[in-house]
Amino acid sequence: MSFVELFDDWFATRLSEEAREWISARQERIAGGNLKELYLGFGQVSRKIPKLELGLSTAELDAAERLRPGWQPGHWSLPDTVRMRLLLGYRAESSEKFVEVLDRLFATGEVHELIALYQGLPLYPDQPMHVARAGEGIRTNMGAVFQAVAHRNPYPCEQLPEGMWNQMILKCLFVGISLIPVVGLESRNNPALTGMLRDYAHERWAARREVSPELWRCVKPEHQAEALEDLARVLREGTEVEQRAAALSLSSSRHGEAAKLIEQYPGLRAEIDAGRLTWSEPGRN
Structure with a gap:
């Protein structure tokens, strides 16, 4: 046809x-x-x-x-x-x-x-x-x-x-357009994108402006180890939605230290393991 x-x-x-x-x-x-x-x-x-x-x-x-x-x-x-x-x-x-x-x-x-x-x-x-x-x-x-x-x-x-x-x-x-409907977001992730988005997040932080929680979906510690520091900061200081986004990013990371970092937040780890926390709605149960 x-x-x-x-x-x-x-x-x-x-x-x-x-x-x-x-x-x-x-x-x-x-x-x-x-x-x-x-x-x-x-x-x-x-x-x-x-x-x-x-x-x-x-x-x-x-x-x-x-x-x-x-x-x-x-x-x-x-x-x-x-x-x-x-x-x-x-x-x-x-x-x-x-x-x-x-x-x-x-x-x-x-x-x-x-x-x-x-x-x-x-x-x-x-x-x-x-x-x-x-x-x-x-x-x-x-x-x-x-x-x-x-x-x-x-x-x-x-x-x-x-x-x-x-x-x-x-x-x-x-x-301010959502990444959720973007096709192939995970498969096209790359080190240059991680670096670009980290720079963007740092610029927003320096200007005391919000960073979209969805940004962390494309920031991977296996691409840049320094991304672990950024994700740790979000887990410490971010809003509830931002913390959930950081946890989701870490849960899909292949970097050896990512699992150790998220284990420090057992509540978030449990939500992810139970399938209650996904990128579709990182701010909701």
Whole structure:
């Protein structure tokens, strides 16, 4: 099954006959290479398609995962999905032509169109060709657009070089966006990120500003032994939520001293061992 076929299955129970006919008419011309229909149709989606969530069932999410491992369209809207249906129905004669078409859509897109385009990154052909475009999404000052790249999107984890990945994680913390929905956070952890985040935490401390508890998820003593001192400080002086985050970080560390440090806090150790303390809600029982 293709992405286009899967989208059509979803639309069959979610869109009116009139809306499906509108998509079908546009798609026939787009598949024939009529780019004008693609550009016009992309802009008309907001007027033709109801502004509702896609609302996929568990079975539909499983089908999406089978088709494209790591893909998480559970938060997509109907307009987002229709835009992807139109775009992926275009049969570009080369990877370069597809990128050229994408560039035009990105250049003229309004916020909701940009969100759809960035959410679609894991579905595009020739995945490595879109790294620069993902970088543009990371640098944007539009929060919702940035989140379309950073959250529930497997593309950054799979394709971004280390430096770009690290900048994305730091930006999440800087602008106050949660790391919980970032795909591949543990697998992409690296020594440079530990150092970068430690420096950031020290700057915040020096300015007497709060440090996001989620920062400690990416700070690993096995990457920099000095991180143990930072985590020990958080356990001594931090808020309850910060202490829990530090304990979680230590519990997953491979550094030999990490286990010894967390054993000094048996209450936190017991919560972690019992599964009551996780990164999903480090501030709650």
